[in-house]
Every structure is written in C-alpha cells, then in structure tokens.
Amino acid sequence: MLGAVLALAAACVLLPRAGDRALGQAQSxxxxxxxxxxxxxxxxxxRRQDVQLDNGAGDFNAAGRMYPCLAGVRWHLQSGNVxxxxxxxxxxxxxxxxxxxxxxxxxxxxxxxxxxxYQVAFSGLQFCTGDTTPVPACAAGGxxxxxxxxDSGDAPQPKPAAPYRLTIDPDQAITIGGAGVWTEVLATANxxxxxxxxxxxxxxxLACGLVGGTARGGFLGIGGxxxxxxxxxxxxxxxxxxxxxxxxxxxxxxxxxxxxxxxPNPSDPYTQVPVDGSGNPLNxxxxxxxxxxxx
Amino acid sequence: xxxxxxxxGTRWRRAAAVAGTSLATLGALATLTWQQALGLDATVxxxxxxxxxxxxxxxxxxxxxxxAPVRLGTGTxxxxxxxxxxxxxxxxxxxxxxxxxxxxxxxxKLTSGDGTSALEIGAADAGFDxxxxxxxxxxxxxxxxxxxxxxxxxxxPGAPPYVANPFGVPATYDGGFFGPGTTGPQVYGxxxxxxxxxxxxxxxxDATRGALTGVYGQxxxxxxxxxxxxxxxxxxxxxxxxxxxFNADGTPNTTPDGIDDRSCWSEARQGTFPR
Numbered sequence: 001m002l003g004a005v006l007a008l009a010a011a012c013v014l015l016p017r018a019g020d021r022a023l024g025q026a027q028s029x030x031x032x033x034x035x036x037x038x039x040x041x042x043x044x045x046x047r048r049q050d051v052q053l054d055n056g057a058g059d060f061n062a063a064g065r066m067y068p069c070l071a072g073v074r075w076h077l078q079s080g081n082v083x084x085x086x087x088x089x090x091x092x093x094x095x096x097x098x099x100x101x102x103x104x105x106x107x108x109x110x111x112x113x114x115x116x117x118y119q120v121a122f123s124g125l126q127f128c129t130g131d132t133t134p135v136p137a138c139a140a141g142g143x144x145x146x147x148x149x150x151d152s153g154d155a156p157q158p159k160p161a162a163p164y165r166l167t168i169d170p171d172q173a174i175t176i177g178g179a180g181v182w183t184e185v186l187a188t189a190n191x192x193x194x195x196x197x198x199x200x201x202x203x204x205x206l207a208c209g210l211v212g213g214t215a216r217g218g219f220l221g222i223g224g225x226x227x228x229x230x231x232x233x234x235x236x237x238x239x240x241x242x243x244x245x246x247x248x249x250x251x252x253x254x255x256x257x258x259x260x261x262x263x264p265n266p267s268d269p270y271t272q273v274p275v276d277g278s279g280n281p282l283n284x285x286x287x288x289x290x291x292x293x294x295x
Numbered sequence: 296x297x298x299x300x301x302x303x304g305t306r307w308r309r310a311a312a313v314a315g316t317s318l319a320t321l322g323a324l325a326t327l328t329w330q331q332a333l334g335l336d337a338t339v340x341x342x343x344x345x346x347x348x349x350x351x352x353x354x355x356x357x358x359x360x361x362x363a364p365v366r367l368g369t370g371t372x373x374x375x376x377x378x379x380x381x382x383x384x385x386x387x388x389x390x391x392x393x394x395x396x397x398x399x400x401x402x403x404k405l406t407s408g409d410g411t412s413a414l415e416i417g418a419a420d421a422g423f424d425x426x427x428x429x430x431x432x433x434x435x436x437x438x439x440x441x442x443x444x445x446x447x448x449x450x451x452p453g454a455p456p457y458v459a460n461p462f463g464v465p466a467t468y469d470g471g472f473f474g475p476g477t478t479g480p481q482v483y484g485x486x487x488x489x490x491x492x493x494x495x496x497x498x499x500x501d502a503t504r505g506a507l508t509g510v511y512g513q514x515x516x517x518x519x520x521x522x523x524x525x526x527x528x529x530x531x532x533x534x535x536x537x538x539x540x541f542n543a544d545g546t547p548n549t550t551p552d553g554i555d556d557r558s559c560w561s562e563a564r565q566g567t568f569p570r
Contacts (some may be wrong), residue, residue: 029454034447034466039489047493062396068440069447071498109444109495152362152374152496157485158468159496163373166362166498186442259441273437273503281437281503290427294362295378 024052024065025268028122031177035108036069039109041150042060047107049258054121054184056264058244064266068258072108072155075259077149079127080194080251087196087225090137092127092173092249094193099234104185106257112156115259118191118230119186123264125249135248137196143173164294171289180265180282181274185256194251197224211235225250238257261285312529347560350421350509351355351568354414354504355380358435361445361499364482365515370480375560376514377462379422379450380505384414387569388525389559390514393535396510400535402555406524408570419521422450422462429563442496443570446494448501464494533557 038046050067053062078090090174099120107113127146127188148168152160178181197218200207208226210281212235218224263268263283274282363377376461387408394401409415447462449457460466468486533555540552541564555559558567 028455031449032447033449033457034444034493035459035489036444036447036493039491040375047488048307051395065442068443069493070442073442073498075442075498076436105513108495109446110491111495150362150498152498155496158483158487158492159485160362160364160372161481161484162364162372164362168375169368195520255472256442259440261439263438263439275437283434283436284439284502285435287430287435289431290429290433292360292376292425292433294374294426 005098007132024063026268028270031270032069033070036219042135049107050104050159051119051184051186051258051260052203052280053260053262053266053269054098054119054182055239056123058100060098060100060119060121061162062265062267063145064262064269064272066260066269067104067261068257068260069109069189070106072110072112072159073150073152074154074188075150076147077252077254077256079143080147080249082192082194082251083216084226084250084254085192085224086222087198087217087246087250089139089250090109090128090135090248091143091251092125092138094122094125094245094249094252095177095246096123096244097121097233098244099230100262102189103105106186109215109294116189118184118189118234119184119231120187120191120233121182122177123182124175124177124179125252126178126184128174131177137248142295144171146174148174167291168286168287169291169293171291174288174290175286176259178283180263180276181261181284183259183261183284185254187230191230191251191256192227192251192256193247194225194227195247195249196290197222199224199245199247200226209237227251231233245289299502305421306454310390316412316478321459322375324447346390346517346519347511347554347558348391348514349389349559349568350385350387350416350507350565351408351412351509352386352414353383353507353510354385355507356504357381357450358383358503358505359448359450359499359501361443361448361462361464363424363462364497365447366482371480373515375424376428377422377424377445378428378498379448379462381450382417382419382521383421384416385416388416388459388486389562390517391558393555394556401534402535402558404533404559405528406531406533406569407505407528409526410570415526416524418519418523420522421519421523422511423517424515425512426515428506429510432507433510434506435500435502439498439502439531441498441500443499443501443550444494445497445499448499451521460494464497466491466493468492487559509563509568510559511568543547547549 001280036048051066055062094259102119126134127143153163177191205221212232214227263274266272298444360382364372392402446460451457537551540550
C-alpha cells in the first residue's frame, strides 16, 4: 500500500510543469548601472547573472528576474544540528518551501562559474523566539546559536589580497521573509536542513530515504529526523516531498551565493518591492540584537 | 553637475582621495561641523580608525552594506564594512574620537538631538566605514539582496538612474586606482577577466530600506556628501577616562578596556544613546 502511494506521488511529480521560458523584464542600466562586463564580449553586462524568480507556487516561472553581479563569496547560515536524531529540538520553521536545480550556469563578477547550484524559494524562515513560536517544539529561550558569515577566501581569484570574514552574529532569533515577502537563495547542493520525519509524507524513514535524505533516530522506521539536502529537496520527488509545505527545522546548514527577497510573483522586482498597504517596505530580514563585524 | 551626482548616491571616491592626504582629525570635524551645523551643503569626513558612533534610531532609504578596502598610511589595505544610504533620518547622533597629544589623551565628542523620539537629524548621501556595528534591531526592508559584489550595490534615491559603484570599490586590477606615479600592493590577490575584476570577492547587502535601532559601532571613517542637519549640536573635549570595561556578554566590569568610558561606544554599551 505504501509503495502504491509513493508510486502515485512520484508519477504526479513527473507530470509536465510550467517551464521557465517566459520572458522577463530586461536588464536596465538604470537599475543595474555597474558594468559587470567581460572584455571582448559585445554584451556590456556579460557577467551579470540572470535569476528567474519563482512565481510563489514552485514553478520558478515568474516574469520577474534579478540581474545581480555576484561577488562569488559563499555565505553560510548555520543553526541547530543537522545531524540530530531528536525530532523535538526545534530551532525554527521554514514555510512554503520549493526547490529546483538552477538551470543555468552561475557566473561570478570576473572569473569563475558553477553549474551545481540549487534555487530554493520560501515564504519565510523564522527561528524560534519562544517555546511556542513559531512551532511548539521550540526551546523556551528561543534560538540563539545562529551563525551567518561570509569568507572572502572561498571566492576564486580575483579576490581581495587580504582575506576577510564578515560575520553577522545575532543574539536572538532572526526572521527572513514573512507575509508579503518571498525569499529565494542560490544554494550549494549539500546545503541541508533537518526536519522531523513525522512531517514527511507517510511519516517514515522510507520517505526520507526515497528522496535521498538521511534518516536518524526513531523506531522501526517511524519517527526521528530526516536531513534533506538542497539537491534532495529539488529532486524529482521534490514536489511530493513538500512543495509548498511548512517544515519544523531542527537544524540548518545553508551555503549560498545569492539571496533575494521580493514581492511574490513580480513582473519586475526592481520596481515592485514588497510593501504594505500604505506603501511602506515590508520587513524582509530582521536581525534583533545583532553584531556585525569584520575580521 | 556635481550637485546632481551628490543627490543620486553616495560617492566614496572623494573620501578615498582624501585618504591619501593628511587625514582630518575629529578636531577638524568639529570645526567643519560648527561652520556648517545649520545644515547647508555640509561635508563631514573623519578618518583614522578609533572613532565610535551611536544613535537611538536610524531609518535609511536605499541602504547598502558592502565589504570595501581602504588604503592605510603604510600603503597596505584594510577591509572594512562600508554602510551607505541615499538619505536617512536619525533620532540622536553621537560621534566620538580619542586623540593623543604627547602623554595627554582626550576624547572629542559630538552629540546632536532634540531629546524626543523623532528622527530629527537628516542626512543625505552618507557612508560609514565600520569594523563593528551593533544594533538592538537591524531590519532590512523591501527588496533585499545578499551576495552581490559591492560594486553592484546602489544607494541612490528611489528614482533611477542609479549611480554605478557608489562605494568606489576598485573595479579594475590596475586601472589607475593608485593615481599617477603611485605604487603599492594591489588590493586584489590576482587578476582575471582582462583586468576587469569587477569587485569580485567583495560581497554586500542591498536593501530598499534599513531600519536600525539602538545602533552603535566602531567607525573608521565617515562621509556625508549631501545635506546634514544637526539640531542642538554639542561638542565636548573630555579628559580620557577609562575605569570600566565589558565582559563577553556585554555586562560592564571594572577592568579598563582602553576605550574612553564616555565615548559613544562605551555609553551605548551601557544603554545610553543620544536622543
């Protein structure tokens, strides 16, 4: 019976999905004024990256696109324990999450590129602020072990001769995204987050293993935790796994090269930023009691 | 034309150029500020590395934070976090810097504010180089990007066109950045892309708006190119006093930490912010 369910689920995700052929708004010298160029190319913005955004439903076919000139520096976000077997030690929640293998080569500003990044989109990533917020399994003191930093040494040449680490060190829970804000990251394949097995379809280790995740703890294949990589989450079974679902997070270990928050499904994210009813920009990243330092 | 550029974004090359000359001390800042405290086309530049600042609240439009290099007097480069915005309102502002003349140490301290919670201080086209920045709340609002090269950040007001590379991070490997006839170590460890290094390796954050509360930091240099209004400006020269320090968790202790107890930094750590 379980096999039949999984087979049906797998078949569902193999149905054709909307592609990413829709043409988006073009690059604009007004909004991307810096010449992210490559000598010899007729395109003065040859090394600027085209990032087609998600439409809010996991189709990644929004008309809107971002065109960043990427530093090539890896950002690292870490909290909790991705290898935990305890499903009750929540650090936060990721809401309405989707993923896909990023279809294009990602270019850095001057040299270097990679073809192995994944695009993960979500409506919110909220760490615990108390024992019930945002999920009941949070610790009373909330989540305080959040690490966010960027190391220049990880970038390929050319890069600063003197290496640096830029550290954003919050003492309290941070929130990325939220109502009216959609967030997307270009993450490495081995970026991972760990969730309770109980939240997966069928609530079994089998479901975790089927998509490539690593199950830990539990008893007789029930309960425990499942560590999912970005690649797992964007694989063929991704939609079945939980496209659009909310997940309690037990640990997150995210390496990304680009993050953007934007209005859901914009046709031009540069002119249509997330705003409230009065036109004021909505909170996109909230960092309470935070120290930013350069080392 | 220069005025137009100023209104369209923070231009940092001017500060970089100043860095190669005799640097302004905070004493010079005081002079400049006295002359221009009424808020007409003031330009404030401080440089040196041991200044601190604090504010109860800063709301900044077109805010950006990007890693950027500054060249020291020794010719070497130092990486700092450059924070810039097109315009901002502040609820209170404190800037302090400790100086030495022979054996005598003293701290010059500038404070401004109207004593209320209003954003009574206005500044346009401002940039701050910091090594440490602390806030009880750092909210990035609207569209926020992380991971762009600092050269790609924009700090212009809402209406495009934006100014390219407002933080002035070197975008070419040699490119004459040192100026004619100057030499020194390159800021980049290598080259590529025909010398068009484009700021690779200097990462940044770009946001529609930055809303910071209870903010203080260690300031390397600062520049306000546009207008700045500083109500109730007060400038003090204080004898250096260091009877206190701080534990790792931020609580005060009685071990001197080398930072003036009446600096903006020390007072903010103890919960006192300019209003």
